[in-house]
Amino acid sequence: MTKKQLFEQIQKKQSFLCVGLDSDIDKIPEHLLGGEDPLYTFNKDIIDSTSPWCVSYKLNLAFYECLGLKGWHAFEKTVAYIRQRYPNHFIIADAKRGDIGNTSEMYARSFFNELKVNAVTISPYMGEDSVKPFLCYPNHWVILLALTSNKGSEDFQLTTDSDGEYLFEKVLRVSEKWATDEQMMYVVGATQGKLFKKVRTIVPNHFLLVPGVGIQGGSLEEVCRYGMNSQCGLLVNSSRSIIYAGNDDEFAEAAGREARKLQLEMKEMLDKYL
Amino acid sequence: MTKKQLFEQIQKKQSFLCVGLDSDIDKIPEHLLGGEDPLYTFNKDIIDSTSPWCVSYKLNLAFYECLGLKGWHAFEKTVAYIRQRYPNHFIIADAKRGDIGNTSEMYARSFFNELKVNAVTISPYMGEDSVKPFLCYPNHWVILLALTSNKGSEDFQLTTDSDGEYLFEKVLRVSEKWATDEQMMYVVGATQGKLFKKVRTIVPNHFLLVPGVGIQGGSLEEVCRYGMNSQCGLLVNSSRSIIYAGNDDEFAEAAGREARKLQLEMKEMLDKYL
Numbered sequence: 420m421t422k423k424q425l426f427e428q429i430q431k432k433q434s435f436l437c438v439g440l441d442s443d444i445d446k447i448p449e450h451l452l453g454g455e456d457p458l459y460t461f462n463k464d465i466i467d468s469t470s471p472w473c474v475s476y477k478l479n480l481a482f483y484e485c486l487g488l489k490g491w492h493a494f495e496k497t498v499a500y501i502r503q504r505y506p507n508h509f510i511i512a513d514a515k516r517g518d519i520g521n522t523s524e525m526y527a528r529s530f531f532n533e534l535k536v537n538a539v540t541i542s543p544y545m546g547e548d549s550v551k552p553f554l555c556y557p558n559h560w561v562i563l564l565a566l567t568s569n570k571g572s573e574d575f576q577l578t579t580d581s582d583g584e585y586l587f588e589k590v591l592r593v594s595e596k597w598a599t600d601e602q603m604m605y606v607v608g609a610t611q612g613k614l615f616k617k618v619r620t621i622v623p624n625h626f627l628l629v630p631g632v633g634i635q636g637g638s639l640e641e642v643c644r645y646g647m648n649s650q651c652g653l654l655v656n657s658s659r660s661i662i663y664a665g666n667d668d669e670f671a672e673a674a675g676r677e678a679r680k681l682q683l684e685m686k687e688m689l690d691k692y693l
Numbered sequence: 694m695t696k697k698q699l700f701e702q703i704q705k706k707q708s709f710l711c712v713g714l715d716s717d718i719d720k721i722p723e724h725l726l727g728g729e730d731p732l733y734t735f736n737k738d739i740i741d742s743t744s745p746w747c748v749s750y751k752l753n754l755a756f757y758e759c760l761g762l763k764g765w766h767a768f769e770k771t772v773a774y775i776r777q778r779y780p781n782h783f784i785i786a787d788a789k790r791g792d793i794g795n796t797s798e799m800y801a802r803s804f805f806n807e808l809k810v811n812a813v814t815i816s817p818y819m820g821e822d823s824v825k826p827f828l829c830y831p832n833h834w835v836i837l838l839a840l841t842s843n844k845g846s847e848d849f850q851l852t853t854d855s856d857g858e859y860l861f862e863k864v865l866r867v868s869e870k871w872a873t874d875e876q877m878m879y880v881v882g883a884t885q886g887k888l889f890k891k892v893r894t895i896v897p898n899h900f901l902l903v904p905g906v907g908i909q910g911g912s913l914e915e916v917c918r919y920g921m922n923s924q925c926g927l928l929v930n931s932s933r934s935i936i937y938a939g940n941d942d943e944f945a946e947a948a949g950r951e952a953r954k955l956q957l958e959m960k961e962m963l964d965k966y967l
Contacts, residue, residue, distance in 0.1 A: 441796065479792070481790075481797070481800045482796070482799050484800065484803045485799045485802045485803040485806075485807060487769065487803075488769070491761070492762060513792075515791060515792055515816070515819075516755075516789070517789060517816065518753070518755060518787075518789055519841070519842065519904075519909075522755045522756075523755070525755035525756050525758070525759045526759070529758045529761075533761050542789070542791065542816045542818050542819075543818065543848075543849065544816050544817065544818045544849060544850070545816075545838070545841050545843060545845050546843065546844070546845020546846060546848030546850070547844075547848055548843050549843060549845050564819070567793070567818075569793040569794065569822050569823060570820070570821075571819050571821045571823050572819065572820055573820065574820030574821055575817065575818060575860065575863065575864065576818070576819075578863065579855065580852060580853060580854050581855040581857075586849065590849065593848055593849075630793075635793075
């Protein structure tokens, strides 16, 4: 999917919502647990009820890996389901991978050849040669961690060098030479508020994947005020607020309502800031 | 496994070799490919021939994930095989994981509960709360990336702040408050040579996982001269030089010979620097 196509979807649906399928086997409705593949069933129902209100799905590998083979299989099936039923949705594997060159090549093969997701999140710590192998797949995206939503972002990302530059700014500045905004996006946590201004000074045109709206407490309005650009440039993720909105046999409808609520807020933001 | 037990194995076998099972389905001997599970068969034979000469095995997830379910299954079976046949070997899942707290908890569950490895490599980029969930498992280890072996280490790890401190030094200094040297190790690439002195100034007692000896060109002697401490404190990894030493039906014997060669060099290093 190209940047232009993604923006077209955003305009068409008046939404830049990414639904995070961080599906925890210990939190999904109990009545599903007797089924053959509870996680996949949960995901399918959530996808069906939320797809009108979002443009993207993000699956965090951790929630699938912890179930071993069954989890991996549920992950594969979920991605295939979205590909088949909702081919215009942008699928992100939230894996935060990254390794030396030949190893990163194997990861890239996993995600782009095998699983056929549109994008994968990558950690920048090991530098250019750990990221480049993922950039060898045209029409596929790297989403590089820059400024994350959690408290631990203070430990390294928000430390400064002798020029007063934050590490996350250095990551943006250095990495944007590795690929254009047609192949690279960045993770910037919604909780980071005004720091979106600094981000946009360095990368005005890149799409940003923005977790942390919802349970983590980030403000959608602040993110849009400081972070939206002329092609929107934002994919705002919400997971737990949506997927656990309900806990009985109407869980999917409850999720759909939460997604719709967020989409309506996003429509307002597009009217205001685009 | 405790630090004391690991050191006992090192002394007993006069070796601090970790064999990296970065088993690439495109590189293993062709005659194995017709079998039911070529990767697992390859691994088992390599393990049997190298186990006398090493104290540890490291499996990089990338090489297994890229084969989807089959790969994940081969990974699980390989770990189980080592656990069963060679229970005193230290097993590392080289995953370079890391995510926000609740997600890291899922990863920790995967590796320590499900797969039952001894240790997992973690990226420090997201800070303390992304690493802490892995430290909730007594007798299990976090191996935090500090100064990696690849050229990309220059992009961020070797940049300095206003006090002249390298990012990798900050990672060591800040993270060593999160856990003792009975639960935390660090990745320092063999290619980094004299920088081991700086590492040892900050973390004199921690074990270091040292990739990059072999194909990547790091010097074992330099690593030991600057990096060995009174409990050895080193796990030196070699993968491709060992596991691809042969390419016919004597591949396992060839691997065994390479591992033995390295072990003899390590014995000299222990005599010289311990």
